[in-house]
Amino acid sequence: MKLMIEQGQVWLYNRIVQMKHSVQIYPHLLWIVCTKMWLFLGMTFSLGILIPGKLCSDLQYDGDQVLHIVPETFQQVQHLQHLCSTLMLDLWKPQQLEDIRAGEDLHIRVPAPLVQEVKDSLDQHMISYKVLINDVQELVDESVLKERSQRQVPESYNYTEYHPMEEIYEWMTQIEKSSELVTQHYLGNTVENRTIYYLQISQPSNKPKKIIWMDCGIHAREWIAPAFCQWFVKEILQNYESDATIRRFLQNLDLYVLPVINVDGYIYSWEAERLWRKNRAPYMNGTCYGTDLNRNFNSSWGSVGVSFNCTSEVFCGSGPESEPETRAVVQLIEQKKSDILCYLTVHSYGQYILTPYGSTTTPPSNNEELMQVAEKAAAALMGKYGTSYKVGSTSLILYSNSGSSRDWAHMIGIPFSYTFELRDNGTYGFVLPPDQIQPTCEETMLAVTTIIDYVDQKYFPGGAVMLTSGSLSLSLCLSVVFTWIAS
Numbered sequence: 001m002k003l004m005i006e007q008g009q010v011w012l013y014n015r016i017v018q019m020k021h022s023v024q025i026y027p028h029l030l031w032i033v034c035t036k037m038w039l040f041l042g043m044t045f046s047l048g049i050l051i052p053g054k055l056c057s058d059l060q061y062d063g064d065q066v067l068h069i070v071p072e073t074f075q076q077v078q079h080l081q082h083l084c085s086t087l088m089l090d091l092w093k094p095q096q097l098e099d100i101r102a103g104e105d106l107h108i109r110v111p112a113p114l115v116q117e118v119k120d121s122l123d124q125h126m127i128s129y130k131v132l133i134n135d136v137q138e139l140v141d142e143s144v145l146k147e148r149s150q151r152q153v154p155e156s157y158n159y160t161e162y163h164p165m166e167e168i169y170e171w172m173t174q175i176e177k178s179s180e181l182v183t184q185h186y187l188g189n190t191v192e193n194r195t196i197y198y199l200q201i202s203q204p205s206n207k208p209k210k211i212i213w214m215d216c217g218i219h220a221r222e223w224i225a226p227a228f229c230q231w232f233v234k235e236i237l238q239n240y241e242s243d244a245t246i247r248r249f250l251q252n253l254d255l256y257v258l259p260v261i262n263v264d265g266y267i268y269s270w271e272a273e274r275l276w277r278k279n280r281a282p283y284m285n286g287t288c289y290g291t292d293l294n295r296n297f298n299s300s301w302g303s304v305g306v307s308f309n310c311t312s313e314v315f316c317g318s319g320p321e322s323e324p325e326t327r328a329v330v331q332l333i334e335q336k337k338s339d340i341l342c343y344l345t346v347h348s349y350g351q352y353i354l355t356p357y358g359s360t361t362t363p364p365s366n367n368e369e370l371m372q373v374a375e376k377a378a379a380a381l382m383g384k385y386g387t388s389y390k391v392g393s394t395s396l397i398l399y400s401n402s403g404s405s406r407d408w409a410h411m412i413g414i415p416f417s418y419t420f421e422l423r424d425n426g427t428y429g430f431v432l433p434p435d436q437i438q439p440t441c442e443e444t445m446l447a448v449t450t451i452i453d454y455v456d457q458k459y460f461p462g463g464a465v466m467l468t469s470g471s472l473s474l475s476l477c478l479s480v481v482f483t484w485i486a487s
Contacts, residue, residue, distance in 0.1 A: 059273045061136035063112025069129045079125050099399040107426050139431040140274045160438045162223045165267045188328025190264045191281045198258040203250040214344040215258040218293050220265030220276045221430045222348040224422050229259040231441035249456035283310035291317040296326045299408035300359035305401030342416040342455050343409035351389045354419040356410040358394035359402040373454050377447035384443040
């Protein structure tokens with residue numbers, strides 16, 4: 001109990017540190033926040049409810065709401081920034097206070113004890129809002145079985161549900177055993193010394209081949225991303241013999257697929273805190289945890305769109321590549337970079353295909369081609385279910401950030417580099433229901449294979465590609481041969 005109390009005090013201290021710069025703006029709210037925190041702590045000890053990362057194995061979000069706001073004026077933006085900072089609200093979109101802008105969407109998760117205060121404050125300042133998610137916990141409960149002991153791995157892997165890490169590990173082992181195209185490779189270890197694996201899908205060949213890289217799960221709470229990586233592998237293996245496009249690009253390209261980069265964070269999102277984002281690196285003697293791995297790469301690291309406060313969701317770490325997960329990816333990519341033609345990193349949510357760069361509005365040298373390919377991919381995706389994706393550079397259509405894997409990959413010379421932000425637009429946010437997995441994966445598969453097919457045809461324009469361009473090319477060749485024989 002003494003340890004639990006000490007941990008609770010650390011948790012409370014961190015929350016007060018987060019708001020120490022804001023209470024001057026709303027001093028009357030300090031009493032409200034602190035009172036509710038102490039009430040929450042008391043309830044926690046009496047009922048056995050968890051405190052994030054410290055006291056429990058299942059943080060609850062009962063009564064938490066996600067609000068959608070579109071501020072209309074600069075004054076409203078200022079009020080929202082102060083309100084979110086003072087009450088330590090969880091920003092879902094955008095990620096940082098300075099990215100709240102007039103005329104743009106703001107999605108915030110409000111803890112149940114603060115819902116009424118927040119709504120009253122919005123009403124007082126004539127800021128319109130609507131409730132996107134009425135009870136976050138209800139969505140969480142729909143996503144997974146509450147009791148992990150009740151869950152059993154079925155004989156046939158179910159790609160339309162979310163899987164915990166131990167099942168993904170087992171899936172990777174089984175997929176390697178069942179297909180001669182798949183090899184499981186060791187990538188590295190996490191902060192908590194768990195193993196990170198990636199899969200190589202390779203059709204046997206005597207010629208050297210180029211590489212398409214895809215990773216998922218860099219942010220722990222974005223469960224649809226690892227679900228897509230698994231779906232992608234399944235679709236490639238099931239269809240490569242019957243699908244001419246897949247069969248063709250596998251003659252020239254190997255696919256490297258990393259289903260979960262942030263293994264520790266992903267496990268933590270299952271076992272402790274569903275909305276956890278970062279890895280689990282301890283900072284400040286264990287008083288706060290986690291680095292945003294997508295702010296930790298050596299691409300204008302720490303320059304914009306990050307925080308140096310370890311309690312922040314966008315904490316960029318103690319330096320570029322400070323985290324073992326980041327270093328593991330960097331070491332492999334650096335070794336293979338001369339062969340990697342395309343780097344795809346899959347996230348959620350928002351429905352975007354993002355191009356470099358996040359840290360500057362100056363476009364990359366091949367920006368026109370990057371945009372054309374992304375637009376083509378978005379069109380293919382829309383053709384399935386009508387889902388609309390925005391296309392553009394992160395800094396121009398979303399927000400500025402630095403240290404992203406996408407920007408880093410392009411900066412080291414990988415020509416095609418994209419971030420996918422999958423469904424949805426905020427109706428469910430990070431808690432996308434399982435019934436959305438299949439349609440999300442089906443449409444995303446079309447977009448991804450469109451990009452891969454373009455890359456394949458750009459760098460391997462002869463051979464099999466010529467044969468699939470239609471019967472005209474073949475008949476022209478045959479007519480030349482027959483004419484020569486006849487003469």
